[in-house]
Amino acid sequence: MRGLNERAQAILLLAFAAILIRLGLTDAALPFVRPGLRPALLAAGIVLAVLGAHALRRDLRPAAGDPEAAGHDHAPGVAWLLALPLLTLLLVAPSPLGSFAAGRQGSEPPALMSGIDFAGLPEPRDGAVDLSMREYVGRALYDEATSLADTRVRLVGFVAPLDDDAAGGYLLTRFAVNCCAADATALSVEVVGDGARPVDTWLEIEGRWEPRDGHEPGTADTEPPLFVAERVTPIDQPAEPYEY
């Protein structure tokens, strides 16, 4: 592949910088990385913009700086591949991970994750406690004091098919992300008491925890915890599609 002359380098760098600055300033970054990375993306975009502007200036005014090196500073052809993520963002316009990616991980709940304090539930809002999927799954499986019993809970997630959907239920799933979507872990509850829903629909469900037969609180389980739906509201996809 042909190398890039300085004008091509400048265009590539400035395009990449523009994308990074946009990702750094808007919610467009959230399907890919955790929100805390946005300042770093912005800073990286600014650095690339400076480097790109420098290359452009050398291209337009070869006399500035060193006349002998001007116009001969080629970058290797592999650099063209940097256009691939830009084209992917434009062409495929990737959406946040959904039921397909969740299905690749299976519905077995992951082990108890750190940072969950079983002490007290938050104050209810409009008659139900807002819980993250991470916290609900953690409490439902591992809380020996069963703090979820007799509590009305509100969960947000998308619909994913059950492995065995003869019963007509579905999974409500949300991904937890630590750095980027490559390390996303699917967290699911099995919704009972609601009819079929189209896959990948975002729902806000108010309901109650119900222990699964044969599961001892405080131990791992191979099946996702149950959630008895009492009120189901379809919603738009949240600005933060993952739990971070």
Next chain:
Amino acid sequence: MVALIAAVVARPWAEPFLDHAALQTWATIFVSITVQAMPFLVLGVVVSGAIAAFVPSALIARLLPDRPLVAVPAASVAGAVFPGCECGSVPVAGRLTALGAAPAAAFAFMLAAPAINPVVLVATAVAFPGRPDMVVARLLASFATAVIVGFVWARFGRSEWLLRRRSHVTHGSTRWEVFAGTARHDFLHAGGWLVVGSVAAAALQVVVPRSVMTAIAGTEWLAILVLAALAVLLAICSEADAFVAASLTQFSLTARLVFLVVGPVVDIKLIALHTGVFGRAFAVRFAPLTFVTAVVSALIVGWWLL
């Protein structure tokens, strides 16, 4: 430019194909790995450019001398304070060797920096609450990997395996010109190879489901091989891999330690980056050497501590 216009024009026509769930998932993971790596890569090329512009080569040769018994452990310790992911340390090591540092020392730095810096160790402590021995084991096994690979390279490595890179911006320019030119060149070069690695890692995540990989974790030796392979294939950033390892509870702590020690030193995107920065002859020797060393170090430390 033409490609951009063609892409916009062709979008409606290609819609059904592009909306396929597998392609969507691939695209999301591909863009995620690339975008996530960008700040660290940019930090790496800025350091690389600064080294080229402001640190005289004589000083580098004095700081990283060709006396492996001193230089390799010293470079590994130096790596521990460089707060970056693996993507940033590769261009820095490439710049150091291009400026005359002993390759063995530069590689020890490159392997140590992403594995044992404070950010990664804190993330490991958070992901394994109540298991400080996991943090110690990771530190020891990763440090041992960096030092051993450095020594092996010092003893058996040949300089003709390394791609000789010309310094692109030469004398006669101002320091700012050297800095910007080096940083730009290193970004375009390493960035292109990073894309190669992210494409492959994202494809493997879509094609090989994690559930299949974890389902065959019955026997211990098989589990160790599976997690070592998973670390290479998933190409997760070293600051996040502890959280993934923590969730793989079907596996023993030693097998998960192997995952944490292998991932930051050899994975798909790193092999691509090494190929680009140091050449193919280097990468085909360095990747197996590092892989075996990392697995063995982790097994010994895990057997001793966990």
